[in-house]
Amino acid sequence: MENLNTYAMLADIFGAVTIIVAATFAIIQLFEHKKRLRIEMAAEMCRKFSEPELARAVTLIKRLPDDISLESLQAMDREYEESAQIVGMVFETMGLLVYKKVASFELIQALTGGLLLMVWRKTGRWIKETREAESMDRFAEWVEWLAIQVESREKNMVPAYKAYVAWSG
Numbered sequence: 001m002e003n004l005n006t007y008a009m010l011a012d013i014f015g016a017v018t019i020i021v022a023a024t025f026a027i028i029q030l031f032e033h034k035k036r037l038r039i040e041m042a043a044e045m046c047r048k049f050s051e052p053e054l055a056r057a058v059t060l061i062k063r064l065p066d067d068i069s070l071e072s073l074q075a076m077d078r079e080y081e082e083s084a085q086i087v088g089m090v091f092e093t094m095g096l097l098v099y100k101k102v103a104s105f106e107l108i109q110a111l112t113g114g115l116l117l118m119v120w121r122k123t124g125r126w127i128k129e130t131r132e133a134e135s136m137d138r139f140a141e142w143v144e145w146l147a148i149q150v151e152s153r154e155k156n157m158v159p160a161y162k163a164y165v166a167w168s169g
Helices: 001-049 052-063 070-075 078-099 105-134 139-154
Strands: none
Touching: 001 078, 001 105, 052 078, 052 105, 070 078, 070 105, 078 105, 078 139, 105 139
16 A cells, blocks of 8 residues: 555656646747747838838938928828828837837837937827827827837937947857
């Protein structure tokens, strides 16, 4: 009977160790999966910024005067407002992904910080007036949120070309 108790106790210990090892493996796999998702997200963001449609839209936005109004933007060629929509949708997506912690803020700030702030400087008024004119308070909400977040952290940032001048890889 004593051997049977010993075997039962060893089986219990083996079962507990198996559960602990399986749980540890599952946790490690979860972290690896999250890491893989972040890498895929970074690659997708880089791909997005290499799309010709976005590049053209950004070029048109750069030509706009700062703080353009809804009325002034609508008075221009239609492609300018379409460009503001295209660029806005990209930053809207990025803002939501940062907020939901799918994409890291540091990555998005490094990738788009200066560009986002330029776009916000040019189209922020248009966005706010569009919200009011169309009674859509949530229009471009994540664009504004992301611009506020980036702007609050950019004040003390040194541009990469200065900060990493001695980088050797």
